[in-house]
Structure formats: C-alpha cells, structure tokens
Amino acid sequence: MPHLGAVLDRVFIIGFGDIGRRVAAQYRNPDTIVTGLTRHPELAGSTPEEVRMVYGDLDRPATLEGLPTAGALVYYFAPPPAEGISDPRMAVFLEAASHAPPVRVVYISTSGVYGDRAGAWVDETAEPRPETDRARRRLDAEERLRDWGRQQQVPVVILRVGGIYGPGRLPVARLRKGLPVLRESECGATSRIHVEDLVAACRAAAECGQADRIYNVSDDHPGTMTGYFKAVAARLGLPAPPEISMAEAEGRLSEAMLSYLTESRRLDNHRLIEELGVRLRYPDLESGLATIDPARESIR
Known part of the structure; x- marks a missing residue:
C-alpha cells in the first residue's frame, strides 16, 4: 500500500463527532x-474548524449522490443504527462510493466483535464471536466494507478499538450520581485507549496500514471497568462509586453496562505498535489521567 502522507490532498470524514x-x-x-458529512441540511456549506460540510443522510440513500469520495481518503466513523444485527448505513455508503471510489477507507470498529474470551489475550487473527447485537452490527459493517474493498480494489483498514477515554470523555455524570459498579473482584479484563492515541492510530492506519488489514487499538495495560471508574473518581476528586455483586448488578445496571461487564478480554x-509504528503517548491509564484537568472536566 503506498504511503499517503506526502501526496494526500482530499480527506472525507463520515461521522463528524468528537473523533x-x-x-x-x-x-x-x-x-x-x-x-465532513452532516445529516443536517442547514449546516451544509458551512466550514467549522476549516472543514467543508456537505449534506448527506446515511438513512436516506437519495441524499448521498455526489459524495466527494473520488480520490479521497475516507474515514468512516458513523455508528450503525441502534437496533438490528446488520449495518444498512454502511451498505448505503458503499453503494454511493462505488460510483466514485476513494483511495482508501479507515473504519473504526469495536473490540466487542471478539466477544468474551475469559480474560485471554486476543490478537487480530482470532475469529470474531460477537455476543451482543451492538457488536454484530459492527462486524456486519466490517465484513461489508472489506468485501467491497476487495471488489473495488480500494484499500480498507479496520481498527478494532477498546474503550475510549480522555478529556471530555470521562464518566463524570455517572460518578456524580453515585451509581454503582460491579465489585472489582468479579470484574473481567478490559482494554482502553486514550483518545489522542486513537487519533494517532487513525492517521497511521491511513498512511501506512496494510490493505484489508485489522489492527487492535488499545494501550499496553488492560485493567477492569471498575478499576477505571475508581481511577477517574480519584483524579476528579469525586467519591469512589459503590461496588455491588454481579447478582445485584443484574437488577440495577443497564443492559448496555452489563454487556460490557460480562465480557472479559485483553x-x-x-x-499497532510494530506495523503502524504508533508510539503511545499514554501507554497506561495512570499516564492518561495524569494530564486531565479536573477543573475543566467539572464544567463540561
């Protein structure tokens, strides 16, 4: 795959949120x-942060005619729909992009496609075993995109990302409410990545990722979900969340939270490190939280 760093002149971002x-x-x-793609017609033509916005709604195929994908590097960050086991939004995008192929597509997926591995280390050769519909939708998007890339001869790079944290991405509201977390002794293993390191991974995937290749994106030191909440609380000067047993959690925690807690993998x-050459600024949670300003988080 050629290096794009010096010759890239067009970037198209689908899913213009924080990342x-x-x-x-x-x-x-x-x-x-x-x-950037916006689903709000009134924002089309605007240039926030020096980015040109164009209108298009992934749930309305007719609005995607003429997307600026031809010859562009495409970052696809849009989430699948909230229900189902497939991602029709990806299918709609690929149909539109077939008429104006990009030079490369980088897609952010989730490590949830691996399912529960009982705390074992998981590399990219592991067969996906998604256990939630949320993860099944992501795997469907991955597979659609990879198949399309082979057919269209467009390089596709998949990033399977752990939990994302960083400035503006901390569970402040949850901690302030004093909501419970699972007893740490019952927690499984989980991996995470600082948002700045995720951005570096996206850039590296675009510039030197191999075609039709998957990369796990996480820091060097997995932990537990409860350990994460307690560390964030300590950094922000908030009380540590109360801990409850799994039996209690099944009746008090949301279905989404329980899905995270019942899967364990590293x-x-x-x-990421050896092929993409990413040097993690924050190789562990301690270093990542150390640079976060508690005062700024308190007013977000």
Whole structure:
C-alpha cells in the first residue's frame, strides 16, 4: 500500500463527532481539503474548524449522490443504527462510493466483535464471536466494507478499538450520581485507549496500514471497568462509586453496562505498535489521567 502522507490532498470524514473533529485537525494545511458529512441540511456549506460540510443522510440513500469520495481518503466513523444485527448505513455508503471510489477507507470498529474470551489475550487473527447485537452490527459493517474493498480494489483498514477515554470523555455524570459498579473482584479484563492515541492510530492506519488489514487499538495495560471508574473518581476528586455483586448488578445496571461487564478480554496491540509504528503517548491509564484537568472536566 503506498504511503499517503506526502501526496494526500482530499480527506472525507463520515461521522463528524468528537473523533472526526480531532482527526480533521491533523490535516490543517493549505494542501489538503477536508470535508465532513452532516445529516443536517442547514449546516451544509458551512466550514467549522476549516472543514467543508456537505449534506448527506446515511438513512436516506437519495441524499448521498455526489459524495466527494473520488480520490479521497475516507474515514468512516458513523455508528450503525441502534437496533438490528446488520449495518444498512454502511451498505448505503458503499453503494454511493462505488460510483466514485476513494483511495482508501479507515473504519473504526469495536473490540466487542471478539466477544468474551475469559480474560485471554486476543490478537487480530482470532475469529470474531460477537455476543451482543451492538457488536454484530459492527462486524456486519466490517465484513461489508472489506468485501467491497476487495471488489473495488480500494484499500480498507479496520481498527478494532477498546474503550475510549480522555478529556471530555470521562464518566463524570455517572460518578456524580453515585451509581454503582460491579465489585472489582468479579470484574473481567478490559482494554482502553486514550483518545489522542486513537487519533494517532487513525492517521497511521491511513498512511501506512496494510490493505484489508485489522489492527487492535488499545494501550499496553488492560485493567477492569471498575478499576477505571475508581481511577477517574480519584483524579476528579469525586467519591469512589459503590461496588455491588454481579447478582445485584443484574437488577440495577443497564443492559448496555452489563454487556460490557460480562465480557472479559485483553487486546494484543503488537500490530499497532510494530506495523503502524504508533508510539503511545499514554501507554497506561495512570499516564492518561495524569494530564486531565479536573477543573475543566467539572464544567463540561
């Protein structure tokens, strides 16, 4: 796969949320045109943060005609629908992009596609075993995109990402409410990544990721969900959340939270480090939280 770092002149970001904005900021130079997709017609034509916004709704195929994908690097960050086991939004995008193929697509997926591994280390050769519909939708998107990339001869890079944290991405409201967490002795293993390191991984995947390749994105030191909540509380000067047993959790925690708690795995990030050459600024949770300003988090 050729290196795009020196020749890239067009970037198209689908899913222009927090991650999209952070990635867009990596391309602030006069030689690169960055475009973002918005589903709000009134925002089309605006240029927030030097990004050109174009209208298109992934739930309305007719609105996607003429997307600026031809010859562009595409970052696909849009989530699947909230229900079902497939991602029709990805299918709609791929149909539109077939008429104007990009030079590469980088897709953010989830480590949830691996399912529960009883705390074992998992690398990218592991067969996916999604256990929730949320993860099944992501795997469906991965498979659609990879098949399309082979057919269209467009390089596709998949990032399977652990839990994302960082400034503005901490469970502050939950901690303030004093909501319970699972007793740490009953917690499974989980992996995470600081948002700045995720952005670096996105850029590296675009510039030197191998075609039709999957990369786990996580830091070097997995932990537990409860350990994460307690560390964040300590950093922000908030009380540690109360801990309850799994039996109690099944009646008090949300279905989404329980799905995270009942799966246990540790992500192997060797490809991220060795193939993509990503140097983690925050190789563990302690270093990542150390740079977060508690005062700023308190007013978000």
